[in-house]
Amino acid sequence: MTNSIEIQGLCKSYGDFALRDVSFTLPGGAILGLIGENGAGKTTTIKCILNLIRRDGGSITLLGQDNLRQERTIKEDVGVVLDECFFHDSLRPKDISAILAPVYRDWDDGLFRDYLDKFKLPGNQFIKEFSRGMKMKLSLAAALAHRPRLLILDEATAGLDPVVRDEILDEFLGFIGDEEHSILLSSHIITDLEKVADYITYLHQGQVVLSGSKDAILERYGKVGCTAAQLEQIAPGGLLRVRKGPFGCEGLTADREAFRRVYPGLTVDPASLEDIMLLIGKGEPV
Amino acid sequence: MDIILSNSSGKPIYEQITDQVKEQIMTGALAAGDALPSMRLLAKELRISVITTKRAYEELEREGFLENVPGKGCFVAPQNRELLREAQLRKVEEKLSQAVDEARKGGFPLEELQEMLNLLYQGDDI
Amino acid sequence: MIGLVWKDILVMRKTLRAYALFLAFYFILGVMGAFDISMVTAMLQVILLMLPISAFSYDELAKWNRYAMTFPLGRRAVVGARYLFCLLTALFANACGLLICVFTSLMGRSQLEENLATVLVSLGVGLFIVDIMLPLCYKLGAERARPYLYVVVFFPIIALFLASKLGFHMDLSFLERMSTTSALAVFALVPLIALVGAWLSWLVSCRIMADKEF
Numbered sequence: 001m002t003n004s005i006e007i008q009g010l011c012k013s014y015g016d017f018a019l020r021d022v023s024f025t026l027p028g029g030a031i032l033g034l035i036g037e038n039g040a041g042k043t044t045t046i047k048c049i050l051n052l053i054r055r056d057g058g059s060i061t062l063l064g065q066d067n068l069r070q071e072r073t074i075k076e077d078v079g080v081v082l083d084e085c086f087f088h089d090s091l092r093p094k095d096i097s098a099i100l101a102p103v104y105r106d107w108d109d110g111l112f113r114d115y116l117d118k119f120k121l122p123g124n125q126f127i128k129e130f131s132r133g134m135k136m137k138l139s140l141a142a143a144l145a146h147r148p149r150l151l152i153l154d155e156a157t158a159g160l161d162p163v164v165r166d167e168i169l170d171e172f173l174g175f176i177g178d179e180e181h182s183i184l185l186s187s188h189i190i191t192d193l194e195k196v197a198d199y200i201t202y203l204h205q206g207q208v209v210l211s212g213s214k215d216a217i218l219e220r221y222g223k224v225g226c227t228a229a230q231l232e233q234i235a236p237g238g239l240l241r242v243r244k245g246p247f248g249c250e251g252l253t254a255d256r257e258a259f260r261r262v263y264p265g266l267t268v269d270p271a272s273l274e275d276i277m278l279l280i281g282k283g284e285p286v
Numbered sequence: 287m288d289i290i291l292s293n294s295s296g297k298p299i300y301e302q303i304t305d306q307v308k309e310q311i312m313t314g315a316l317a318a319g320d321a322l323p324s325m326r327l328l329a330k331e332l333r334i335s336v337i338t339t340k341r342a343y344e345e346l347e348r349e350g351f352l353e354n355v356p357g358k359g360c361f362v363a364p365q366n367r368e369l370l371r372e373a374q375l376r377k378v379e380e381k382l383s384q385a386v387d388e389a390r391k392g393g394f395p396l397e398e399l400q401e402m403l404n405l406l407y408q409g410d411d412i
Numbered sequence: 413m414i415g416l417v418w419k420d421i422l423v424m425r426k427t428l429r430a431y432a433l434f435l436a437f438y439f440i441l442g443v444m445g446a447f448d449i450s451m452v453t454a455m456l457q458v459i460l461l462m463l464p465i466s467a468f469s470y471d472e473l474a475k476w477n478r479y480a481m482t483f484p485l486g487r488r489a490v491v492g493a494r495y496l497f498c499l500l501t502a503l504f505a506n507a508c509g510l511l512i513c514v515f516t517s518l519m520g521r522s523q524l525e526e527n528l529a530t531v532l533v534s535l536g537v538g539l540f541i542v543d544i545m546l547p548l549c550y551k552l553g554a555e556r557a558r559p560y561l562y563v564v565v566f567f568p569i570i571a572l573f574l575a576s577k578l579g580f581h582m583d584l585s586f587l588e589r590m591s592t593t594s595a596l597a598v599f600a601l602v603p604l605i606a607l608v609g610a611w612l613s614w615l616v617s618c619r620i621m622a623d624k625e626f
Contacts, residue, residue: 047625047626050481050482051481052478052481052482052625052626053625053626054625071484071486072484072485072486073484074484075482075483075484076484078482080479080482082478082479082482084475086474086475086476086478086479087474087476088419088423088470088471088473088474088476089473089474090422090423090424090425090426090470091419091422091423095422098415098418098422099415099416099418099419099422100415101415102413102414102415102418103415103416103483103484103485104483104484105484
């Protein structure tokens with residue numbers, strides 16, 4: 001099984017923001033959720049993967065091939081849905097067929113029309129009249145219709161109602177039907193990722209703060225509640241982050257079982273991805 | 287095959303799956319030779335990560351409940367029902383003796399222990 | 413690449429249809445003698461020149477380029493598709509012009525050879541303007557490149573006007589001494605040079621696009 005995405009030491013800097021030494025791997029047949037606050041570098045990372053922007057350093061391998069040297073070959077097998085629908089208002093779904101069929105070697109018109117039916121998108125209506133949810137579904141249909149092996153989605157579900165999101169997530173789960181197909185999904189809707197992701201990479205201010213299997217993360221990380229006095233008693237290394245409030249402190253530990261054994265008196269709960277994000281994002285390092 | 291998962295039970299998801307599959311095998315709901323859904327299909331239907339279902343199936347295979355036939359899928363392994371039952375009974379006995387020890391240490395009478403056992407057993411079924 | 417040419421056509425469907433109607437309108441008027449053939453070809457050029465900028469405008473509105481860069485085509489092909497679109501529209505427009513010429517000369521209204529020459533030159537001039545405008549559009553974007561269109565169109569006209577006022581005349585009498593076919597061949601050079609210019613212009617546009625971030 002080849003890894004679908006391998007990123008090593010990715011660096012890219014803009015004036016006041018930089019991606020520094022970003023590394024993570026998406027194995028075949030899995031979904032990787034890229035999380036992070038707005039401005040953390042998710043979109044920048046995805047743009048580097050797709051070579052929409054030039055990276056400053058590091059290596060990116062997609063489907064076993066270098067993303068610069070074999071860019072055109074790779075892109076036949078990569079389906080992309082970005083945060084906006086890029087089709088012109090004056091086009092109709094059936095026009096998109098005409099446009100994309102010569103672009104992709106494996107474009108399957110029948111499959112595209114099946115998706116249009118499944119997503120209930122009228123082939124003859126102008127995109128100008130589509131709602132946001134419909135535009136997203138159209139972009140997804142177009143991305144899936146050329147039978148890609150890797151789907152890359154950047155905030156594709158933002159701004160969609162829960163019912164549409166659920167439909168789309170279902171589609172994703174069906175997509176990774178074997179080890180040849182994977183998805184990189186960047187989102188700040190954590191609940192979506194908690195549902196479908198196999199792996200999570202958390203970007204914070206341009207760096208990877210957390211990366212691993214979602215189950216392992218949710219099984220191991222813990223949220224600690226304690227008073228300021230108790231906080232003093234905790235040895236360095238016990239907590240990764242702490243948020244001090246007027247009525248107590250909240251801390252993040254990377255191994256809640258071990259923490260419970262060492263500090264049996266303190267409240268330790270399982271931490272959700274959102275808890276982890278809030279504690280890393282707004283807490284101070286210890 | 288019915289699998290009901292709970293996010294709040296505190297038990298890791300893969301363990302909930304292995305426990306429920308084992309239970310169904312032991313009660314006979316799943317018979318030897320029955321085909322189990324593929325890891326990916328199960329993951330999709332339960333809306334959980336395929337890594338979880340893989341782990342559950344691997345553990346079930348390790349403990350002899352499952353047979354993975356390459357190219358065909360996973361099937362319930364033939365079980366010696368009596369042996370299984372005995373093994374499980376031994377586990378219950380072990381845990382109960384631990385509970386009895388703790389109860390004695392705390393000086394709790396038998397009745398209290400029995401009451402607690404009742405509550406806990408009923409609690410699980412609800 | 414064909415897909416992207418199709419995209420330009422489909423996106424500007426309405427505009428193209430409107431222009432086709434204009435063309436038909438002027439054709440009829442031209443046939444009825446209301447307009448000189450050169451008027452019609454001038455109209456054709458005006459129509460033609462608006463299209464590249466419109467195409468860029470529509471793409472910018474839809475933020476299409478970012479999406480197009482995810483295709484397995486490469487930046488050169490994406491740029492090439494735009495050039496192909498402009499070339500095709502130029503050829504189509506001037507082919508219509510040619511038809512009009514043939515028609516009017518069959519009706520005895522004017523000389524076929526003269527009109528052919530006009531069509532060739534207008535094709536060349538149109539292509540030259542496209543050669544200049546496309547890299548500008550890639551570099552500056554549709555809106556900021558638009559004023560340059562007026563400069564590019566009017567500058568030679570004004571220059572010629574001033575030149576003639578100042579007494580410079582191009583000595584084209586040598587053409588009258590050549591046979592018709594050779595004279596036409598000379599005129600045919602104009603669009604041919606413009607085509608070579610198109611290739612150079614494409615290289616420039618590719619270089620501009622290569623460094624762009626999407």
